[in-house]
Amino acid sequence: MTHGGRGVSGVDGVRGKPLVVVGDVLLDEDVEGDATRLAPDAPVPVVEVAGRRSRPGGAGVAAALAARDGREVVLVAALGGDPASDAVRSMLPPGVRLAELPLDGTLPVKSRVLAGGRPVVRMDRGGGTPGPAGPTVRRALAEAGAILVADYGQGTVAAVRGALAEAARRVPVVWDPHPRGRAPVPSTRLVTPNEREARLFCGAEGGEGDTLRAHSRRGALLAERWGAAAVAVTLGCRGAVLARAHCDDPLYVPLAKEHDGDPCGAGDCFAATAACVLADGGLPPEAVGLATEAAATFVGLGGMASLGAGEGPTVGGEPAAPRAGGDPFALVEAVRAGGGTVVAAGGCFDLLHAGHVQFLQDARRTGDCLIVCVNSDASVRRLKGQGRPFNPAADRIRVLAGLGCVDAVAAFDEDTPEALLRRLRPDVWVKGGDYSVRDLPEAAALREWGGQTLVLPYLDGRSTTELARRAAFRVP
Template sequence: MTARQPVVVVGDALLDQDVTGEATRLAPDAPVPVVEVAEERCRPGGAGLAAALAARDGREVVLVTALGGDPASESVRAMLPAGVRLAELPLDGSLPVKSRVLAGGRPLVRVDRGGGSAGPPGAGVRRVLEEARAILVADYGQGAVSAVRRSLTEAARRVPVVWDPHPRGRPPVAGARLVTPNAREARWFCGERDRDGDDSLRAHSRRGALLAERWQVGSVAITLGCRGAVLARANCDDPLYVPVTAGHDGDPCGAGDCFAASATGVLADGGLPPEAVGLATEAATSFIAGGGMASLTSWREGRERREPPPPAPVGAGDVGALVESVRARGGTVVAAGGCFDLLHAGHVQFLENARRTGDCLIVCVNSDDSVRRLKGPGRPFNPAADRIRVLAGLGCVDAVAVFDEDTPEPLLRRLRPDVWVKGGDYSVRDLPEAAALREWGGQTLVLPYLDGRSTTELARRAAYASP
């Protein structure tokens, strides 16, 4: 990819305020917690936050937003990083202020006040949009995006446009390269008012494809928090699932803005949507692990990070009993397959990512005869008993099952998993077992292996190194 290209961020800026403290008692006049305030912090919010995040890697950023002469507008102007240049729309009214009260790091209440309407763009704003090489739209429904919508429609025909939507905002312009709602927003846009609706990867993929078709955009990435993201296109039943490589506890506020800003940067530099979503997922996870919004206000180097605890070991156990147990509590059964002859880092990452897609992972392993027919004489290097023992020792593996056929299809028909995961450069359409999964409503996913790791390469190097 080329050097970092400049990005234009368009949308509604806000002033975010966090009031933090501890709550150890209830108020005597009402059953509400009393917060002993320890600190108050302010920062740019909305499109202002997206612009600040986009500029964190030294990228040149222009923020097109509505600001006035009120104190909140002046505060946002003063707090924007040096790498963010303003192209202002007139603001009739005051800038919205969003205040959160947190106790013990957890939000208790949010108070919103203020608000105004954006005026028409001047020549300077129009020139910025005409010369933009990539645009991120953060539409919070305050009018800034509506004021320049015609220019955004024209821009989407020639440069990457990433649209971070909000239920109060307008739909994305046709031709946008990538739209990034979170799971709750995607349900809302699809007309689902049940906050506890279908949370399966299949449902999120269906929503993404539906929205991509309805909005006439290139692709839709639905962010799923600690589960990663699903990238879908219109009229395509081959979605891409991007899991997180490591989960982290922390305040998720701002993670969506970080995701959208990172994806825009990748597209601006010439990347494709799958690459953009993969890198954006990693960036959002790292943002939370590094302290989230607190890291933007303190700018402290070497901030202590809390690493996730190692996964607890789980015995393989009886496969049938495991499936029944998981299904009885409404969980998702995931199966993954392969020879796993010489287990390497690529296999481990693949299995860890597969486990994150559901509530248990069953590894379907080719028998020795099956491997021999598939790979040729001299394979497998390790007998099935050894391969099973190594796989069962991984914390992400709940059970191991062996199949003797050329494909795992007969075993899958017995297990009937909710999700079947395969690793490598396959397409879902190329997998013969995908048709079987559809018979009982299962979903097939393809996850990439770690680049540069393969059993064949390990064997070649070992043979070359031997005396």
């Protein structure tokens, strides 16, 4: 698993301590084949079996994914003396060290039948009760540099909850919740429910709606309820929303590229990547950004089938080419008439650079069209001073309109685009990650018609001012 910018393995991480994965382990079995006909005695597909595959499931998947970059991982889980438990022990990768709780009963086994790579039916069997934590488990939690919790409600997390609550006060804890599990302990650094789980945990208080605003509101509600630093609501092919309690600045992280495939295990990949980034000293926005791309790539590489295939998922990929556009006001009418989402973004865009392009590509993915609101020459001069802009408005507009992710461009003469936005009335207004929603005067205008202001991640180290300085002084 590649973490991108930091590139720090668990062996050389800033903490120098292992990542501890705590949770319920099970045995996953996949029966794979093709279905080209129905059974003669019932309207069910007949699967011609081509092969079988077994692997550790539940917290075992998260531990295996976290260990793929060479870091030291300790898996705290309940295992017994049954064949399924023995199979899991034998299949864990060399980088995962076990700290076992006793298991009274048998390890759960989850069996899926897949036809053409898609699940047809799932069968569950087995189950047991974890016993008390011994000295090996207590020592592993005390020596953890970071902790990932995968609570499937089978009792492992409940057995060590007190130790987890203490650990959350001193090291980063990522909690991957499940409907049958318990609430995260207070001070958890990041909780990672998917959108269905977030709705379930919020109940009626979370409200309805499938908008980014609705998902971020549920994330903020859960962060407050659980006493967590942040909640990342994962949205599948739409990316993720990072929210905090009592904060109206949600961070939306779109996918650079959508991947088609079996999503089983994507949530484990997301949580494992986020935990690794936090273990290496990263912050939640960075963790969520890298985790979103890693989970999507994991699906694209075959999901669970890729776990034994050598090289792990990496972050990257080019976005799909958006459609072209034209007059901004006509475009707004057409998109809105079709029930689409209108997105607007703004800036000077003088000396267009890679940071601008990344920002605009991400903005375009939040809706069905992107209109760029660009400062006029006089507006740029008032904001940036004499000597700016370097490129006149006509040139800047032409360059922006030539980008595949831009559907239309509109210029404004004022210091802020508020007047233009009131004419366009976009559903979403986006700004780069170095802004706060509460500091943007446009945010108040958006609220007038129920629009949403979002802050998107920006590509660090790219700056028009820095480009101009290097060009002027010929800095290599």
